[in-house]
Amino acid sequence: MKKAELIFIPTPGMSHLVSTVEVAKLLVDRDERLSITFLIMKLHFDPKVDRFIDSVSTACNRIRFIHLSKLEPDPNQPKKLFVSMIEAQKPSVKEEVSTLVSLSESSPSSPTIAGIVLDMFCTSMIDVANEFGLPSYIFLTSSAASLGLQFYVQTLHDEQKVDLTEFKGSDTELVMPCLVNPLPAKLLPSVMLNKEWLPILISPARRFRETKGIMVNTFEELESHAINSFSNGNTPPVYPVGPMLSLYRDGDRDAESDKFKDIRQWLDNQPLSSVVYLCFGSVGSFGVDQVKEIACGLEQSGHRFLWSLRQPQPKGQMEPSSDYTNPQDVLPEGFLDRTAKTGKIIGWAPQIDILGHPSVGGFVSHCGWNSILESIWFGVPIATWPLYAEQQFNAFTLIVELGLGVEIKMDYRGDFQSDGDENIIVSAGEIERGVRCLMELDNEKRERVKEMSGKSRKALENDGTSSSWLDRFIHDVVGHKP
Structure with missing residues (x-):
């Protein structure tokens, strides 16, 4: 033929x-x-x-x-x-x-x-x-x-x-x-x-x-x-x-090998399922006020964290975000010192490797569909914080339709899609609540995520x-x- x-x-x-x-x-x-x-x-x-x-x-x-x-x-x-x-x-x-x-x-x-x-x-x-x-x-x-x-x-x-x-x-x-x-x-x-x-x-x-x-x-x-x-x-x-x-992005890993080794080494030293991972996609980023609220919410939650913190691009553009040269410039004073033993700030993130690491127990995500599928594959529950495109809809699907996540802010919209409206700031209290809810998820919901992980592979x-x-x-x- x-x-x-x-x-x-x-x-x-x-x-x-x-x-x-x-x-x-x-x-x-x-x-x-x-x-x-x-x-x-x-x-x-x-x-x-x-x-x-x-x-x-x-x-x-x-x-x-x-x-x-x-x-x-x-x-x-x-x-x-x-x-x-x-x-x-x-x-x-x-x-x-x-x-x-x-x-x-x-x-x-x-x-x-x-x-x-x-x-x-x-x-x-x-x-x-x-x-x-x-x-x-x-x-x-x-x-x-x-x-x-x-x-x-x-x-x-x-x-x-x-x-x-x-x-x-x-x-x-x-x-x-x-x-x-x-x-x-x-x-x-x-x-x-x-x-x-x-x-x-x-x-x-x-x-x-x-x-x-x-x-x-x-x-x-x-x-x-x-x-x-x-x-x-x-x-x-x-x-x-x-x-x-x-699942095998060799090109990425070769280019970022030192960063990748540093991240993996840090994760290797954390207890099983103890780390909440925060990442908002290739163009996801926040202004300084929101960054400070996230930092305070994480610190108040008491949970270990790995945070991919990216620098916003000029307003109205959807180019990939870039890493901060000095993250301490946008973080609360003393934050890095106070969280040195429990948290790590990174820029670029080898997401597949992070979600697949046994120390990661939760994912604060923008709800891009690729990220949702990756999280399900590795059995990591999501706290939803959508920014743009169809992500608010994805967050609704994940929480209400599928019962596979928890909400931080389902109707949040990023700067470049706010249409001139005043952008909402999600408070440290809301972030703390969301992170606690995610990391202290009841066994029934966690099992549901693990079950769907098995079905995705099957x-x-x-x-x-x-x-x-x-x-x-x-x-x-x-x-x-x-």
């Missing part, structure tokens, strides 16, 4: 690229006929992305990467950064796809181009797929519930003519098929409550409906209700194929649910296994 090739187009940046590459690796592992070509767009120079790509290229000869020429975003439209940049890449993508299709048609030994797999922000590339008569698919790096939310909001907007921006700060509760419980409208993602952003978000959901299928980075046992909500035939087939995690085994869904996806794309 002729070999088949898929073209993957991810959104720029590590958070989307890592899980997309992981699903590609599993696909080629499960079917020797498959090969995958990535078309890589870049917003800015990121050595971690380059190292990651190099390590994958070396390890797997049926996955290759083509780097598209870098385009400068329009400085006058920062909010439309992704959209305008991805749209501007269409000619380059069309040129590369044309080359791959021509090679496939002219050479009997070349694989057939079986389709294009797109990130949710790259749905405009469906036009390129259509031009070449190729089927398009989505790989969604967020949850099944968030997919259901996007379809729900798009239907409200397009069919029921509801103005979602009126829900901002509202006590309205929304009943949607993908959730068991009603969602307070104030927990909708910021982009859905903003007149400028909303059309940018509605468009991908419309285009999802044109695709042949949607792979989602989740697993049946975690989100059974949300996954079952797609079985009414009103959406393309949904394949829960996760959790897609990169899902990816040969007879697991996610492996079965991967096989079904391969069958639907390229036919029966040989």
Whole structure:
């Protein structure tokens, strides 16, 4: 049987690229006929992305990467950064796809181009797929519930003519098929409550409906209700194929080896499950006033802590945060001395290694979906402190729908998504309460997290649910296994 090739187009940046590459690796592992070509767009120079790509290229000869020429975003439209940049890449993508299709048609030994797999922000590339008569698919790096939310909001907007921006700060509760419980409208993602952003978000959901299928980075046992909500035939087939995690980031570790050894050594000296780990993602950071409240809350809690403290970028930007040169400049006076034996402040964090360490017993997180999946994988309960994107919704899902976390502040929004509102400061008392609640979690909840950890690992085994869904996806794309 002729070999088949898929073209993957991810959104720029590590958070989307890592899980997309992981699903590609599993696909080629499960079917020797498959090969995958990535078309890589870049917003800015990121050595971690380059190292990651190099390590994958070396390890797997049926996955290759083509780097598209870098385009400068329009400085006058920062909010439309992704959209305008991805749209501007269409000619380059069309040129590369044309080359791959021509090679496939002219050479009997070349694989057939079986389709294009797109990130949710790259749905405009469906036009390129259509031009070449190729089927398009989505790989969604967020949850099944968030997919259901996007379809729900798009239907409200397009069919029921509801103005979602009126829900901002509202006590309205929304009943949607993908959730068991009603969602307070104030927990909708910021982009859905903003007149400028909303059309940018509605468009991908419309285009999802044109695709042949949607792979989602989740697993049946975690989100059974949300996954079952797609079985009414009103959406393309949904394949829960996760959790897609990169557990061996050699490129990161080599680059940060001294920091990594220092962190590991400190964790090695802490008692079992005694450390609360705080990290807010690659762009998550706080102003000085909030940093001081976090420090006081941690000190008052009396629990050991490992805190990834990052420096904010200029307001309105969503570039990766940077490390502080002197963290003591933003911390309360004497804090580092008083907590020297029980706490450690770090910048960059080797998150997989930290969550997998036996001394870590809790995770204060921004609730990015990758972080949630990593935490579940290692059986570490989460205290939710969402900042941006769909993280408030993820926090609701984690606590109310799944019962796998505790709340610090579910409706918090970061500076760059506060829309000019006065930013809320979460008090030291609230933080202390949240940390205590997390680290002194009752055995029933802790066991539930451990049980879900086992199910996440089982899902990816040969007879697991996610492996079965991967096989079904391969069958639907390229036919029966040989």
